[in-house]
Amino acid sequence: MSAKNEILGRIREALREPAPVPGHHGDHGKAQLHASAEFSQWLPAVGEDLASQLDLFAKNSADLKTEFHLLASREEFAPRLRELAQQNNWKRVATHSGALTDMAVPAIGLPTLKTDAGYEVNAMEQCDAGITECDALVAQTGSILITSRSAGGRALSVLPPHHVVLVTRAQMVPDLAAAYVVVREKHGDKFPSFISFITGPSRTGDIERILVLGAHGPKRLTVFCC
Amino acid sequence: MNTPVEQFREDATRVAADEQHRRLIQGALGKYYVARDRQVGRFQDWQSARQAAAETKWEAVNHLDQHLVSFAEKLEARGGKVFWANNSAEARDYILKICREKKARCIVKSKAMTAEEIHLNAALEKDGYEVVESDLGEYIVQLRKEAPYHFVFPAMHLSRGDIRELFDREIGNVKSDNPEDLTMVARRVLRKKYCEADIGISGANFAIAETGMISITENEGNARLTTSLPRVHIAVMGIEKVLPRLEDLALFLPMLGTAGAGQAITCYNSMIGGPRQPGECDGPEEFHVVLLDNHRTRLLADPEQRDALHCIRCGACLNVCPIFKNIGGHSYGTTYQGPIGSVITPHFRGLQDWKHLSNASSLCGACTSACPVKIDIHHHLLHNRRNAATQKPRWWEKLAYKIAAGVLNWPEFYAFATAVGRVMQKFHPLVKGSVLDPARAWTKTRELPQVAPQSFRDYWRARERKP
Numbered sequence: 001m002s003a004k005n006e007i008l009g010r011i012r013e014a015l016r017e018p019a020p021v022p023g024h025h026g027d028h029g030k031a032q033l034h035a036s037a038e039f040s041q042w043l044p045a046v047g048e049d050l051a052s053q054l055d056l057f058a059k060n061s062a063d064l065k066t067e068f069h070l071l072a073s074r075e076e077f078a079p080r081l082r083e084l085a086q087q088n089n090w091k092r093v094a095t096h097s098g099a100l101t102d103m104a105v106p107a108i109g110l111p112t113l114k115t116d117a118g119y120e121v122n123a124m125e126q127c128d129a130g131i132t133e134c135d136a137l138v139a140q141t142g143s144i145l146i147t148s149r150s151a152g153g154r155a156l157s158v159l160p161p162h163h164v165v166l167v168t169r170a171q172m173v174p175d176l177a178a179a180y181v182v183v184r185e186k187h188g189d190k191f192p193s194f195i196s197f198i199t200g201p202s203r204t205g206d207i208e209r210i211l212v213l214g215a216h217g218p219k220r221l222t223v224f225c226c
Numbered sequence: 227m228n229t230p231v232e233q234f235r236e237d238a239t240r241v242a243a244d245e246q247h248r249r250l251i252q253g254a255l256g257k258y259y260v261a262r263d264r265q266v267g268r269f270q271d272w273q274s275a276r277q278a279a280a281e282t283k284w285e286a287v288n289h290l291d292q293h294l295v296s297f298a299e300k301l302e303a304r305g306g307k308v309f310w311a312n313n314s315a316e317a318r319d320y321i322l323k324i325c326r327e328k329k330a331r332c333i334v335k336s337k338a339m340t341a342e343e344i345h346l347n348a349a350l351e352k353d354g355y356e357v358v359e360s361d362l363g364e365y366i367v368q369l370r371k372e373a374p375y376h377f378v379f380p381a382m383h384l385s386r387g388d389i390r391e392l393f394d395r396e397i398g399n400v401k402s403d404n405p406e407d408l409t410m411v412a413r414r415v416l417r418k419k420y421c422e423a424d425i426g427i428s429g430a431n432f433a434i435a436e437t438g439m440i441s442i443t444e445n446e447g448n449a450r451l452t453t454s455l456p457r458v459h460i461a462v463m464g465i466e467k468v469l470p471r472l473e474d475l476a477l478f479l480p481m482l483g484t485a486g487a488g489q490a491i492t493c494y495n496s497m498i499g500g501p502r503q504p505g506e507c508d509g510p511e512e513f514h515v516v517l518l519d520n521h522r523t524r525l526l527a528d529p530e531q532r533d534a535l536h537c538i539r540c541g542a543c544l545n546v547c548p549i550f551k552n553i554g555g556h557s558y559g560t561t562y563q564g565p566i567g568s569v570i571t572p573h574f575r576g577l578q579d580w581k582h583l584s585n586a587s588s589l590c591g592a593c594t595s596a597c598p599v600k601i602d603i604h605h606h607l608l609h610n611r612r613n614a615a616t617q618k619p620r621w622w623e624k625l626a627y628k629i630a631a632g633v634l635n636w637p638e639f640y641a642f643a644t645a646v647g648r649v650m651q652k653f654h655p656l657v658k659g660s661v662l663d664p665a666r667a668w669t670k671t672r673e674l675p676q677v678a679p680q681s682f683r684d685y686w687r688a689r690e691r692k693p
């Protein structure tokens with residue numbers, strides 16, 4: 001008999017006797033799977049309109065040390081990126097093809113590694129910044145939803161020391177449940193192999209619980225939202 | 227060699243008296259309490275969220291067979307390989323086999339308690355592979371050749387000075403003890419390893435039955451690098467980690483972040499559903515998931531304690547436990563420390579050998595009220611005590627209870643015994659703490675309670691007599 005069948009056999013045998021539902025002090029309450037629409041009444045509150053969600057995202061960003069900038073229009077992506085590149089003395093950057101990145105990244109005028117057709121890990125490691133798009137911004141938690149399709153693969157947003165995200169206001173969603181809806185609508189059940197919520201720059205508290213940014217991932221996270 | 231209980235007594239006694247340890251733990255946990263309370267306060271209804279999480283886990287664990295089968299099918303359809311391991315040996319052998327086939331040299335690992343549970347590092351190193359822990363805390367304890375101190379904060383027991391010394395000795399030329407500088411030292415060393423490694427090994431915080439994904443929660447980005455750069459990714463997870471639907475994470479990720487570290491959600495929460503898919507530019511060519519039983523089905527077979535499998539390993543119960551705070555994580559001698567470790571270890575490694583952990587509790591219930599999935603932890607400690615006594619009753623305990631019952635049921639004798647106690651207690655200071663002291667185990671570190679000068683019965687009678 002295979003280990004799979006052995007394990008499943010033991011599980012089925014074990015489950016023949018029912019277990020009480022937690023939180024009912026031994027009487028048999030009923031467990032139910034709550035619809036994700038219900039979560040929003042318990043989780044931290046989020047406003048309904050875009051303006052309040054942008055506000056909340058900005059407030060969360062400040063707490064998380066994400067550098068969040070609201071821009072007036074798409075035309076500002078290029079000059080703001082150029083400014084950032086100059087301030088930080090970037091020598092080379094990495095990015096991927098996309099409507100927003102194609103518009104803005106060439107304007108920096110730096111050697112650019114593109115991940116679309118594969119890349120050398122060591123070459124990417126040498127880049128000063130990874131510039132990506134994303135699938136959504138999550139107001140409730142200050143998170144950025146990326147997938148391996150929307151953000152140029154798995155490593156582009158974590159290997160270079162500075163991650164820059166280009167995004168539009170229309171991509172704001174209230175909470176994580178709504179973010180999953182975005183993924184489902186885009187991909188049906190052909191999910192990308194990698195989906196991630198990025199919430200602030202990489203961090204650790206492993207030494208005396210003191211916060212240090214840039215543990216292994218980016219030290220800085222900048223979001224330009226138009 | 228010491229038995230587990232002897233070792234436990236020895237270690238717990240030593241650590242409880244260690245003031246440096248106390249200072250570090252109180253300092254670290256003080257910060258945690260502030261952050262956690264702030265995050266819990268942001269929830270509109272933390273208690274209902276806990277109840278919903280508990281019910282979701284109940285559904286997952288009580289239909290575990292269906293959810294696991296669905297998880298495996300979905301993942302296999304996307305090119306992932308699923309290996310079912312009855313025990314640690316099978317899991318280790320499978321992973322070693324992959325390493326051999328791939329002719330691996332360097333292996334990076336992100337935090338995985340299941341890997342600790344199956345003693346994976348030792349097995350890999352024995353076969354000549356270089357294994358590097360990439361989580362900062364895990365890296366530190368690996369360099370110290372120690373087990374993790376706490377399953378969420380592995381190096382919580384060390385000061386920055388300890389870590390500077392360690393890095394200076396093992397890596398070389400580390401002069402600053404600033405946490406930021408120390409973190410950057412580790413970052414530099416580990417960067418190289420990610421780029422070289424052939425195989426990345428991770429754990430999983432959740433698995434999704436509906437979509438065949440695993441979900442990894444972390445702060446540093448080490449798990450993301452571990453699962454992105456090497457050619458092969460192996461995830462080791464307990465069979466109980468599965469959740470029914472992808473959307474369930476919208477509840478569990480914030481709850482894990484809040485209870486675990488006082489964060490609204492941790493920095494990176496990544497859902498991985500397979501190896502690199504067609505049209506993707508990176509990610510491993512192979513993705514293996516090892517589903518580990520290793521006695522979890524034994525716990526599952528006990529309906530009374532089945533909910534201990536709901537645990538999401540947030541560590542909240544450790545952080546609030548007065549015993550943990552006094553004796554520290556290493557004294558437990560288990561992979562999973564703290565209250566939940568005391569509950570589950572007897573099921574994994576034998577009740578009689580590990581029942582002492584269930585006795586080492588004040589039953590204050592702090593763990594139960596901290597648990598985000600409402601596991602009735604402190605009652606399970608009682609269940610373990612009862613089960614241990616039923617399984618192997620001790621004659622002298624039984625006799626003691628019989629005598630106590632006899633005395634308590636005979637009011638005249640009880641009054642007489644109390645009176646004797648009142649007199650004898652006057653002489654107690656003469657022997658207190660010496661070998662002649664019958665209460666020595668107690669009086670070594672505490673004062674004995676005094677018998678009241680007047681019993682309640684006498685008091686009541688005296689009161690009745692007054693007009």
Ligand code: SF4
Pocket residue numbers: 485536537538539540541542543544566593596597598599600601603
């Ligand atoms: S038992 Fe509850 S509080 Fe303890 S680690 Fe598990 S989920 Fe967290």
